[in-house]
Amino acid sequence: MFRLGKTHMTINKLGFGGIPIQRVDISECKQIINQAKKSGINFIDTAVGYTVSEEYIGEALKENPHSFYLATKSMARTYEAMKKDILGSLDRLKRSYIDLYQIHNLGEADYELVFSENGALRALKEAKEQGLIKEIGITSHSVSVLDRAIDTDEFATVQFPFNIVENQGEEVFRKAKAKGMGTIVMKPLAGGALEDARLALRYLTKLDFLDVLIPGMADEKEIKVNQSAVEDDSPLTEKELADIKYLKENMGDKFCRRCGYCMPCTVGINIPMQFLLEGYLRRYDLETWAVDRYNSSDKNASDCIHCKECEPRCPYGLSISEMMVRVSTEFDKL
Known part of the structure; x- marks a missing residue:
């Protein structure tokens, strides 16, 4: 257990990514959440945009709503839209407050709007003053966006993809860590492209600038495998190091890291x-x-x-x- 940056949250290394909850029913969701709790997981990350994820998580936790630290996020970019989403998340998650509310996937195009007088950040800061949220965070797939956002000192946490084949976020994670921010790793299995979950998570646990890993999990077996990997503090073996080297070299020319350097597209494709x-x-x-x-x-x-x-x-x-x-x-x- 450790404190996530300078936040109020004391969490385990393995968190729970809420994207795959969308493909199970409410009964299965309750079983998965219960298994996560038994495994020692106490941090859940979800989002307004993950269809039923917030609703299912809220229902699964309604008997003991504060048994987990809950993080969610919104793609809202304006003040009014973010204000509406915060209230919606509180309702769906059945909470009087949310531990961490994040600006979801901020890109260069919306950066100035989010920080403007009519922007989403203002709504988040007001909600924090009102006690509706405890901490404000930011997620992105752009290194340059996070680098700018970190310098504003407005955020308690940053969330970015990081894994064996996506490591372009190392400098911004180190920068955030040095400033006392919590670092949250999304897509630790490269969105499922890395099939050996144990190897992928063991690799990440050896990096001191990463706080919490939030792989998406949709069954009890995945939780057990992931928790076992994170709890194994033994050094990486020669075989594991060789496998990591192989993945870096052989997935390198096939895998999009979402760095955005390819943009802008001639016809406007993201x-x-x-x-x-x-x-x-x-x-x-x-x-x-x-x-x-x-x-x-x-x-x-x-x-x-x-x-x-x-x-x-x-x-x-x-x-x-x-x-x-x-x-x-x-x-x-x-």
Whole structure:
């Protein structure tokens, strides 16, 4: 158990990611949450955008609503929209307050708006003053956005993807840690691309700038495997080190790190988001959710004109044009 940055929360290294809750029913959710508690997990991360996740978690915890620290997040960018989402989260989670409320997936395009007089941050600060939330955090898939946000001293925590094949966030995590902020790792299994969960989590537990890991978990077996990995404080073996090296070298030219250097797209596609949604579809088994977001985008992978102007900007040498064909094929056949 350790204190998450300078927050009021004393948590375990393994947290509970709430995305996969969407694919189970309420009865299964209760069983999963109960197993998480038995395993020592006491931090749950969810989001307004995860369809039924907040509602199910709230129902599972209604008899003992403060048995976990609860973190949620909203894509709202304006004052009024964030204010509405905070109240909605309180209602769905059945709590009088929420431990950590985060600005969800902030990008460069909305950065100034969020920090403006009519922005979402103002609503969060007011809610904190009113006791509706305890801490304010931020999540992003952009290193540059988090780097700027950390300097504002407005946030208690930062959340960013980090795993064996996605390590572009190391500097911002170290910077946040040095300032006393809590560091939360999303996608520790690379959105399910890393099949050996034990290896993936053992790798992360050896990094001193990472506080809590929040893999998505949708059954009791996953909880047990993940908890066992996090509790194993033995040094990485020679075989584990060799396997990690192999993954870094062999997934490097196939895996989008969502760094955003490929942007802007000639026709306006959010390129990293296409690969993120593909991961939810193929590895998280969240077909309905992923398809809905894919189809609601102004532009998606099927709009790619294969100009390849993005490819020289990719620091990992990805064949983005070919990967767009793969993504559009996956979604267009559904």
